[in-house]
Amino acid sequence: MGPVPNVTRADVAQAARNPLAFIAERWTPTQRTVQRAAFISLAMTVVIVVTGGAVRLTGSGLGCPTWPKCTEDSLTATSEMGFHGVVEFGNRMLTYVLCAAVGWAIIAARSQKPMRRSLTRLGWAQFWLVMGNAVLGGIVVLVGLNPYTVAAHFLLSSALIAVAAVMWQRSREGDAEPRPLVGKAVAQLVWFLVAASGLLIAVGTVVTGAGPHAGDSSDVPRMNLDPVGLDWEGVTKLHAVLAWIVVTLAFALWFVLKAVDAPRGPLARTRDLFLILLAQGAIGYVQYFTDLPEILVGLHMFGSCLVWIAVLRVLLSLRERPHPATELPAQADDSQLSAV
Template sequence: MTTSQTSSTRPDDPAPAERDPRPAARGVWRYIPGFGRPTIRFVHRWAIALLVSNVGIVATGGAVRVTGSGLGCPTWPRCTDNSFVPHEELGIHGAIEFGNRMLTWVLIIIAIAAWVAVLRYAGSARRDKWTVTLIALGIPFQGVIGGITVLTDLNPWVVALHFLLSMALVSAATVLVYRLRPYPTPAEPAAVDADVPASATRRLGVYLAWLIYVVTWVTIYLGTVVTGSGPHAGDVDAPRNGLDPDNATQLHADAVFVLVGLALAALVYARVFARPQQRSALVFVALLALQGVIGFVQFATDLPVALVIAHMFGSALLLIGATWQVLVARATDQPRVDAA
């Protein structure tokens, strides 16, 4: 063995994640902690912050709706025709709606920080950069859709679109968190049955994960239809979609039953074949059970405000779980190392 070979494999040689061959950061970025030479852990934390803030805006938007504050600021982008901020005559509803609008700016700041961190991190793949860019652009676009909901006096179909776009950002942020995680992907196990090809077993898991993801979206959409037919319009004078609430609720429940069957099938599959997605499948089943209990109780108790907000928050968690299952099912056994 040559001297160079020996020195490259000695025990005290730094791990790949500890090497930093890049020159010191220059320009304004060197004065901003973390952003001068971002590490994978630093970038991952910003990705998590982006996901949490997107889930948070879903919950606060739900609070605006169920408190009847959707037209607390009756126009957009101003709060009133003559002011960007609410006045005393608008009362608590104006304060709630204006507060939700201000939270959008907090989300934009977090999105910009995450975007800069991902683009400056040396180990970011092209798809990571595209993902964070689309999220960053989607947030102000989502704000415009929110303005349209106000200008259309909370049309239930536009309100539903506003919510669905928020959920799309939640799903995209979940992808970013998964892709930038600083720990390795679970290893691929050997096939349990030698007669069953490992590739066929893996494809089955991928198909199940995608089915769960699609049905989760269908269930969430039907949930917006239920909301559009019910009492929580966001304002006492806001229109409803004209559908019968009982029929809309039954259709939503039918989709939930399909989702429960698929979730249990995915869990059994993962357990039988000892797949890496055992944990994610179990967590999804637990989230689905909790969301089902909340949905049933809120329906039986005439939709109390707290439970409606919890149900919307649970929808975001379910979509995170469904997205995570797809990512784990498609994952390889190659660990991600810090190239910073």
């Protein structure tokens, strides 16, 4: 049996007062550990978005009809609630898994030496976005799956994905001043691409909110587009036009990067984005012409997450932040060596 650690009363008080600092004093994660923690946090964010879509597509949106409890008398789903209760309650439980992943990312970032405050702040930003989205998810249930609150729930998840993607990228680079790898005109083109992609996702939530998959039953109201003179077909076509704009911008960016002989990083990220966009577009057209089967709608939601991550990776690839050079011990000159 190994020796018992000598834990003093001061250690207990410090751990209670500031547990993150207590852990950081006693553990230094490797760079790879921090990167993995950031990636797991990003992956779990995508998982909970996709499973949230599965809740809606299986009609389980009100499987737990109240919040924060599943029923007025039970915190968990009961056997009487059946399949829909299990699906909805399971998605709620995944929020705790996501919180654990984000917490692990915060601890790893805080414990890195030297401490990187910018990375830790990104972790805390994820935490508060998760908390805000959990509350908004409860509001979605309490208002009977109002499509506007459902759209806001997805958009806040997109913001969470953005922060998680930035943290993952920042965990793989240093804290030096960013050095641009492309010219200002190319960077402006990428910002147009980011803005168009954000608008594409926002309009996609309107397509969902006006479409047939209400999340529970046909009694759930859908978005009323009459005041702006749009029906579901019209807003779907607008979504398709925006998708083609994003594809065109991605192709134009790749062409410009080739023309200016840009580094491999931006070129590779733009190529990846273009391929993801083509796959996402194919799924979108197939689901439109096949009356929106649930499995394809779910794949399209997953694809929208990948598109958003790929767009952000293109943006972040336009600059580099090298790690600080490790100082090597000064080598002795020949006279010193001969004197030894």
